[in-house]
Structures are given as structure tokens and as C-alpha cells.
Amino acid sequence: MELRSRIPSGPIEQKWDKHRFEMKLVNPANKRKYTVIVVGTGLAGGSAAATLSELGYNVLCFSFHDSPRRAHSIAAQGGINAAKNYQNDGDSIYRLFYDTVKGGDFRAREANVYRLAQISVNIIDQCVAQGVPFAREYGGLLANRSFGGAQVSRTFYARGQTGQQLLLGAYQALEKEIARGGVRMFTHTEMLDVVLVDGKARGIVTRDLRTGAIETYAADAVVLATGGYGNVFYLSTNAKNSNATAIWRAHKRGAAFANPCFTQIHPTCIPVSGDYQSKLTLMSESLRNDGRVWVPKARGDKRAPGDIPEAERDYYLERKYPSYGNLSPRDIASRAAKEVCDEGRGVGETGRGVYLDFADAINRVGEQRIRERYGNLFEMYERITDENPYKVPMRIYPAVHYTMGGLWVDYNLMSTIPGLHVMGEANFSDHGANRLGASALMQGLADGYFILPYTIGDYLANAKLEKVSAEHPDFVAAKKTVADTSNRLLGIKGKRTVDAFHRELGLIMWEDCGMARNAAGLKRALGRIPELREEFWRNVNVPGSDAELNQALEKAGRVADFLEFAELMCTDALHREESCGGHFREEHQTPDGEAQRDDSRYAYAAAWEFAGVGNAPILHKEPLAFENVPLTQRSYK
Amino acid sequence: MKFTLEVWRQKGPNAAGKLERYDAPDVSPDMSFLEMLDVVNERLNETGTEPIAFAHDCREGICGSCSLMINGIAHGPVRGAATCQVHMRSFADGETIRIEPWRARAFPVIKDLVVDREALDRIVQAGGFISAPTGSAPDANAIAIPKQDVDDAMDAAACIGCGACVAACPNASASLFTAAKVSHLGLLPQGQPERYRRVERMVDQMDLEGFGGCTLFGECQEACPKLISIDTIARMNRDYFKAAAMSRVESTAGGSG
Numbered sequence: 001m002e003l004r005s006r007i008p009s010g011p012i013e014q015k016w017d018k019h020r021f022e023m024k025l026v027n028p029a030n031k032r033k034y035t036v037i038v039v040g041t042g043l044a045g046g047s048a049a050a051t052l053s054e055l056g057y058n059v060l061c062f063s064f065h066d067s068p069r070r071a072h073s074i075a076a077q078g079g080i081n082a083a084k085n086y087q088n089d090g091d092s093i094y095r096l097f098y099d100t101v102k103g104g105d106f107r108a109r110e111a112n113v114y115r116l117a118q119i120s121v122n123i124i125d126q127c128v129a130q131g132v133p134f135a136r137e138y139g140g141l142l143a144n145r146s147f148g149g150a151q152v153s154r155t156f157y158a159r160g161q162t163g164q165q166l167l168l169g170a171y172q173a174l175e176k177e178i179a180r181g182g183v184r185m186f187t188h189t190e191m192l193d194v195v196l197v198d199g200k201a202r203g204i205v206t207r208d209l210r211t212g213a214i215e216t217y218a219a220d221a222v223v224l225a226t227g228g229y230g231n232v233f234y235l236s237t238n239a240k241n242s243n244a245t246a247i248w249r250a251h252k253r254g255a256a257f258a259n260p261c262f263t264q265i266h267p268t269c270i271p272v273s274g275d276y277q278s279k280l281t282l283m284s285e286s287l288r289n290d291g292r293v294w295v296p297k298a299r300g301d302k303r304a305p306g307d308i309p310e311a312e313r314d315y316y317l318e319r320k321y322p323s324y325g326n327l328s329p330r331d332i333a334s335r336a337a338k339e340v341c342d343e344g345r346g347v348g349e350t351g352r353g354v355y356l357d358f359a360d361a362i363n364r365v366g367e368q369r370i371r372e373r374y375g376n377l378f379e380m381y382e383r384i385t386d387e388n389p390y391k392v393p394m395r396i397y398p399a400v401h402y403t404m405g406g407l408w409v410d411y412n413l414m415s416t417i418p419g420l421h422v423m424g425e426a427n428f429s430d431h432g433a434n435r436l437g438a439s440a441l442m443q444g445l446a447d448g449y450f451i452l453p454y455t456i457g458d459y460l461a462n463a464k465l466e467k468v469s470a471e472h473p474d475f476v477a478a479k480k481t482v483a484d485t486s487n488r489l490l491g492i493k494g495k496r497t498v499d500a501f502h503r504e505l506g507l508i509m510w511e512d513c514g515m516a517r518n519a520a521g522l523k524r525a526l527g528r529i530p531e532l533r534e535e536f537w538r539n540v541n542v543p544g545s546d547a548e549l550n551q552a553l554e555k556a557g558r559v560a561d562f563l564e565f566a567e568l569m570c571t572d573a574l575h576r577e578e579s580c581g582g583h584f585r586e587e588h589q590t591p592d593g594e595a596q597r598d599d600s601r602y603a604y605a606a607a608w609e610f611a612g613v614g615n616a617p618i619l620h621k622e623p624l625a626f627e628n629v630p631l632t633q634r635s636y637k
Numbered sequence: 638m639k640f641t642l643e644v645w646r647q648k649g650p651n652a653a654g655k656l657e658r659y660d661a662p663d664v665s666p667d668m669s670f671l672e673m674l675d676v677v678n679e680r681l682n683e684t685g686t687e688p689i690a691f692a693h694d695c696r697e698g699i700c701g702s703c704s705l706m707i708n709g710i711a712h713g714p715v716r717g718a719a720t721c722q723v724h725m726r727s728f729a730d731g732e733t734i735r736i737e738p739w740r741a742r743a744f745p746v747i748k749d750l751v752v753d754r755e756a757l758d759r760i761v762q763a764g765g766f767i768s769a770p771t772g773s774a775p776d777a778n779a780i781a782i783p784k785q786d787v788d789d790a791m792d793a794a795a796c797i798g799c800g801a802c803v804a805a806c807p808n809a810s811a812s813l814f815t816a817a818k819v820s821h822l823g824l825l826p827q828g829q830p831e832r833y834r835r836v837e838r839m840v841d842q843m844d845l846e847g848f849g850g851c852t853l854f855g856e857c858q859e860a861c862p863k864l865i866s867i868d869t870i871a872r873m874n875r876d877y878f879k880a881a882a883m884s885r886v887e888s889t890a891g892g893s894g
Binding site: 051065084086175179450544 | 672686690697718747751757775777782797822
């Protein structure tokens with residue numbers, strides 16, 4: 001396997017322009033002769049499918065949801081970054097580029113990030129034209145807010161529902177193209193394999209979730225926009241049905257998987273309250289502007305928070321990071337919360353929680369001001385926990401939120417399988433080892449509206465593709481493999497439910513490949529995962545049949561893939577003997593406990609090649625050159 | 638807490654359905670309604686019974702997947718909340734809870750509590766968009782929009798497309814859903830060129846899909862998890878009448894050049 005990043009030559013400011021000129025075009029009359037499959041209808045998939053159809057391609061678009069408006073992009077709250085410099089505060093494309101490379105702890109590809117920053121301004125224009133109701137000032141012009149990792153106000157937002165409004169913009173553009181006949185939309189349809197003919201991606205195998213029918217679809221290129229793999233942890237802020245099946249099965253067909261150990265843990269989520277817990281809910285990071293984080297000084301202190309005197313509280317973020325205090329970055333704050341809970345000082349019934357206390361802020365500015373700033377968040381908290389955060393401190397705990405790793409792609413967003421393109425959270429390219437807030441929406445839409453629609457034309461114009469149909473033997477074989485897997489799962493008739501396995505896998509991953517990792521823990525996980533996988537295939541109970549809506553069967557297939565993927569994630573985490581961004585190896589920290597990168601040995605993207613289930617994957621390295629942003633150490637003391 | 642559930646079970650679109658009783662013992666008041674169903678399903682699964690199928694995904698009230706009729710109320714007893722945001726503490730210990738799918742001719746049952754809501758997508762296809770092909774947009778600040786207009790547009794745009802308005806309406810009308818989109822886009826300057834074409838086509842499509850008409854019961858705004866107001870329906874009706882009055886035959890001649 002060869003990793004050809006196809007980064008254009010020349011100064012970074014000119015790479016994308018130069019590349020756009022050098023790429024081949026498909027003339028308008030010929031575009032209708034090409035068919036492109038787009039899997040996934042979040043921001044990346046929805047925007048790409050609509051745009052490709054506008055250009056004249058035939059698009060087959062697939063979603064396992066009942067409507068292309070439901071993907072988890074919809075849940076993004078805070079906003080989307082763009083280097084518009086509308087606030088006149090010194091922002092620029094170069095500054096957004098710089099902040100993103102540095103925020104990613106120097107593990108992203110500079111050329112991709114620069115292009116992302118360039119395109120950010122077009123995204124806002126496009127979304128406003130579609131009718132996205134971004135917040136505005138009284139003068140009628142667009143408003144901005146600030147986000148972590150930046151010293152300028154460049155985040156555009158639509159109340160706390162920015163992701164929803166951006167997704168509805170893409171969804172409406174997609175529905176327009178469906179009505180026009182350019183896109184054939186397949187809802188309730190899950191992709192279960194990618195089909196290669198002569199080494200090129202030429203189609204997919206799907207299951208109709210309503211009828212169980214397994215179908216194949218042929219095309220000239222395949223685009224995956226199927227999101228991240230955070231649900232490998234079972235509990236995360238991801239939607240329940242988010243999964244890694246599409247990218248994992250593509251990986252098994254030959255697409256390299258890059259940096260799977262780069263996961264983002266968000267520090268302020270509502271803690272787990274019981275074994276039945278099905279998912280975690282994020283509370284906006286902005287709360288840490290006024291809330292103070294603390295735990296009791298004594299371990300096992302079960303007194304109510306109001307009964308613990310000031311002198312017996314440990315405001316550990318203020319103590320450890322006096323200059324950033326409660327606004328320490330996500331990775332630092334998350335790890336510190338874990339440490340105090342590991343020491344037995346966590347609060348709440350489960351002991352996995354810390355207080356986020358607004359009492360001082362309420363005394364200082366009054367309850368009314370706090371209500372104006374955070375009213376909707378306090379209400380959301382109260383609805384879930386039945387506790388009034390104006391009276392008692394919130395309890396929060398970190399939770400898995402986003403995955404920076406994904407399928408390796410070149411500058412054209414193409415994976416190591418020719419013709420298989422990957423966008424959004426499903427690919428690895430732009431966020432390095434840590435994603436900045438309000439950058440996920442930016443990347444999804446940049447990929448879908450403005451990058452892939454150009455680069456796929458270059459692929460199609462050069463590829464010299466023979467026509468294939470779904471009767472081709474490679475399609476027939478792939479279809480049989482998928483059907484066999486379903487039948488095998490249904491035939492096991494064991495004793496444990498799919499969720500029981502998923503929950504156990506999640507615990508292994510959270511304990512040993514979560515916020516802080518070490519070699520012993522990762523090796524332990526690498527021992528336990530194959531055992532659990534073996535038990536799964538022997539003892540899982542999947543009721544019902546293959547010929548109907550069967551949610552247990554859907555989950556079983558996804559968990560089976562997580563049970564394989566988890567091993568790759570731990571392998572990657574074990575091999576990366578450094579700490580960077582979301583990947584913290586306890587062996588590699590500075591004397592005062594900060595992440596210690598090793599640029600001399602690990603300034604590369606680790607792209608893994610599949611070598612069979614249970615076999616050690618093969619590592620390929622894409623060296624990362626930092627020609628524009630000098631390598632520096634992050635410090636928040 | 639413990640509950641008795643009466644759940645609509647229906648094998649497939651053409652099968653007959655009926656209410657089945659299940660016990661839900663050992664329920665924590667902190668469980669969400671869907672987590673309570675997860676636990677019931679886990680037990681059914683362990684005893685070899687097929688779990689209850691229900692639609693769900695984000696579990697934070699924004700994706701619009703969850704769609705349960707709980708004791709005859711769309712999304713259950715909590716005002717301004719989707720099913721996934723309802724917790725068991727909202728019910729009395731020992732209560733019998735009846736759980737049914739959305740019921741409307743335009744929403745056929747797929748299985749158990751899962752219905753097909755693609756009719757709503759087809760209403761959007763009919764005109765619920767602004768035609769702005771990628772790349773054609775002017776600068777985002779080229780047109781100033783009064784803050785109040787954007788705020789009103791955002792109130793309507795908050796719709797999550799769950800279909801509770803249809804389920805709650807005695808006429809099974811999709812007027813609130815349609816009116817929310819008509820209002821969102823019609824309040825913005827970008828939405829003006831297609832404003833009247835949009836409302837005519839969307840309302841006509843709503844009728845074609847078999848949704849009923851609006852007779853102003855107002856049940857929809859009570860059931861709406863985003864508390865979208867029926868004022869949007871008044872706006873839609875105004876635009877629709879105006880569109881009918883101004884209706885012009887679209888030119889079939891070719892381009893202007």
C-alpha cells in the first residue's frame with residue numbers, strides 16, 4: 001500500500017487554486033453519464049449529494065434514517081467558524097489556519113487545513129443564501145461569538161441549534177434535487193459493504209431496514225460520509241445509531257484507517273446515573289465561563305454540596321492551572337476530572353462526577369443575569385437530572401464526543417481504494433489530534449459543498465472506467481457475504497443481548513483507551529477485546545428474522561464491527577509513544593503532568609492496513625511537514 | 638417505580654396490530670422514557686421475545702426520530718419536549734401507560750411503534766427550499782435582515798420534523814409542519830422570489846399525501862416539542878390565498894437569450 005497525499009506544490013496560499021486549475025474537468029454533457037453513490041446524509045453527505053446533482057451527475061444517496069434530515073450533525077449546538085473578519089478583530093484565513101493546526105497539536109496536514117480556512121468564508125455565504133437563520137445584530141448584519149482555542153470572534157451561530165439549521169439547509173437543497181430527479185434517495189437503507197471491481201470502488205451492498213432486502217448498487221465512484229466511531233465506547237454524546245460499519249467494512253476492503261486513537265473527550269457532560277443509561281448529553285463548554293469546578297478534599301465525602309465548607313473543597317482546575325483555571329482546554333479539564341474521581345473524590349451516586357458550581361457567579365451578578373446567559377442549558381439540565389442548578393451545583397463528567405481519526409484520504413478526499421472518497425468526521429485529515437470547537441460543521445460543509453464536487457470530477461475524467469452492472473460476479477459475491485453475516489448472527493441464539501456486549505466493550509475502551517492511556521492498560525484491552533469478540537460470535541442472542549424491520553439485527557452488525565475496530569484503536573494508541581491532543585499516554589508527560597509530544601518520532605499520520613481479523617494490522621506512515629506553523633509546546637499553567 | 642405498559646405491537650405494514658401488556662418493574666425515576674423501553678426490550682430479548690420496535694436516535698430532542706403516543710398524548714406529558722426528553726418521574730408509580738404509534742393515514746405503520754413519515758419529505762420536495770445552487774451566493778452580509786425577522790424565522794425553523802402535530806390533530810393535518818417551513822423561508826429576503834410558488838406547491842402536496850385540512854383545533858401547537866405557534870398557519874393561509882389570487886401561468890418559453 002502506498003500513501004500518496006497528492007498535496008499540490010507551491011506556496012500554501014496558492015495550492016488549492018493551482019490544484020483546481022490543474023484538475024481535469026468533466027464537460028456538462030458528460031456529467032449525466034456518471035453515477036456517484038453518496039452514503040450518509042449529514043452535513044457532508046447531504047451537501048455533497050445536492051451539489052453533485054446540481055452539477056449534473058446522477059446521484060444515488062443512502063441513509064439509514066427515515067429521512068435525510070436526521071443525521072447527528074443536527075445535534076451540534078455551538079456554531080461554525082469562518083474567517084470572515086466581520087468583527088474587524090484581526091481574523092484572517094491565515095489565522096484560522098494557524099489556530100486549527102496548533103489546536104490539533106500538530107498532527108494535521110497543513111495543506112488541507114489551509115484549504116479549509118479558505119473555504120470557510122464561502123460556506124457562510126452559501127448557507128445564508130439557502131435561508132439559514134444565523135443570529136444577527138439589530139443593524140441586520142451577522143453576529144459572531146468566541147470559541148475555545150481562538151482569540152477572535154469568528155463563530156457564526158443559530159441560537160443553540162447551529163447544526164440543525166445548517167443540516168436543514170443541506171437537506172432542503174437535497175430535497176430540491178430529489179424533486180428535480182438528479183438524486184435518487186434511499187432512506188431506511190444501510191450500507192453494509194463496498195464493492196470493488198478491478199481494484200476500484202464501483203458500488204455498495206445495502207440492507208433495506210424495513211423489509212430486510214439485501215440489494216446492490218453500481219456506480220462510477222462511491223463517497224462515504226458516515227460519521228465517526230465514538231460509539232465504540234457505548235456511552236457517548238453521539239446518537240444511538242451512529243456507527244463505524246461503513247468505514248470499517250471499507251477498511252476491510254483495503255482503505256487505510258488513520259489515527260484511530262485520536263478521540264475527543266468533552267469535559268462538560270451530564271454524568272452517568274445508572275446501568276440503564278443509554279447515552280450522554282453535552283452541556284455547552286460556555287458554562288465554564290461562570291461555573292467553578294470542584295470536588296471535596298476528602299475522599300468518600302458524601303455530604304450534600306451545601307454542607308461542605310469552603311475550606312474542605314478542592315477547586316482543582318484553579319489550583320493546578322491558575323492562569324486558565326476553569327477555562328482550561330477540553331483535554332486538560334477532562335483528564336483532571338478523571339484523576340480526582342479515580343482518587344475516590346468524585347461526587348454523586350456513582351462517584352463519577354464533579355461539581356460545576358454557579359453559587360459565586362449568582363452572588364456576584366445575580367440569578368437573573370445567569371438566567372439570561374444560560375437559561376436554556378439550566379433548564380435542559382434540570383429536565384434530565386431533576387435538580388435545580390440555581391440552588392445546587394451541577395454535576396458533570398467528561399464524555400466521548402468526536403473522533404478525529406478516520407479513513408485516510410489524500411488531498412482529493414480519496415481513500416487508498418481508488419474511487420472511494422471519504423468526507424466529514426469519517427475521514428481523518430483536518431483536525432489532527434484535537435478538534436477545536438465549531439470546526440466540525442465547517443469541515444463537513446467544506447468537504448461536501450466545495451471540495452469533493454471538484455475533486456471527484458478529476459477522478460472520473462482520469463479513471464477510464466468500464467461499465468459494470470450489479471450482475472457482475474464481484475457484486476454477487478459481496479451480496480452473498482452480507483447475507484451470510486446476517487444469517488450467522490441470527491443463527492447463534494446465545495444467551496446475551498447485543499447491548500450487553502456493547503456495554504462491556506464500552507467499559508473496556510473507556511477504562512483502558514479513554515482519557516488517559518498506558519501501555520499496561522492498552523495491552524490488557526488488547527487481550528480482552530478478542531475474547532469478548534469470540535464470546536459474541538458464540539453467545540449473542542439476536543431475535544427475529546432477516547426479512548423485516550429488525551433493530552436487534554442492525555445493532556448486532558454494528559457491534560460486531562466495533563468489536564474488530566476496537567482492537568485497531570488500541571493498537572494505534574499503544575504504538576503512539578507520545579501524548580498529543582486527545583491522546584494522552586501517561587508514560588509521556590512533562591514533570592508537571594502535561595502532554596509531551598515527540599515530534600522527532602511521531603510527526604506522522606499513522607495509516608493502518610487491514611490484515612485479517614485478529615492479525616496485526618500493517619502500519620504505513622504519512623510524514624507531516626510543518627512549513628508554515630512552527631512546532632511549539634502547548635501550556636496552560 | 639413500577640409500571641404496566643400497554644404497547645401497540647404490529648408485525649408489519651399489512652398485519653393486524655393489537656395492544657400487548659408488559660410489566661416494567663424496577664424503573665428508576667431518573668430513566669428517560671426510552672431508557673425504560675430499552676430495559677423492557679432487554680428483558681424481552683433475554684426471554685427470546687422480539688423487542689418492541691421504536692424510532693429513536695439522538696435522544697436529546699433534536700433529530701425528530703422519536704415519535705410515541707403516550708397515554709394518548711403525542712410525546713407524552715411534558716410540554717415542549719420530545720419523547721426522548723420525558724423522564725419516568727413524570728408518571729405516577731404503579732400507573733398503566735399506553736404506548737401507541739403516530740396514527741394518520743399518511744403515516745403507515747412499518748412495525749410496532751415505527752411509522753413511515755416520508756410524506757413530510759415529499760412536502761419539502763414540493764417547494765420547501767430556496768433555490769441557491771452551490772457557489773452562486775453573494776457575500777453573507779450583502780443583505781441586512783432585521784433581527785426580529787430572523788428571530789421569527791428561527792422560531793419556525795426550529796421544527797424537528799417529528800410529525801407530532803399530525804398525530805395530535807383530529808384531522809391528521811400537516812399544517813403546522815408545512816406552515817413552519819413556509820414561515821421560516823417566507824420571512825427571509827432570500828425566500829421572497831419563490832414565496833408564493835412555494836406555498837401553493839407545499840399545500841397542494843400536503844393534500845395529495847392524504848393529510849387533513851386545518852380547522853384550528855390548536856392541538857398541534859400543544860403537542861409540538863418546539864412549541865411552534867399556529868400563527869405560522871395563519872401566515873401560510875394568507876400567503877396561500879394571495880398566491881391563488883395572484884396566480885400567473887408560468888412561461889414555457891426558453892431562456893431570455
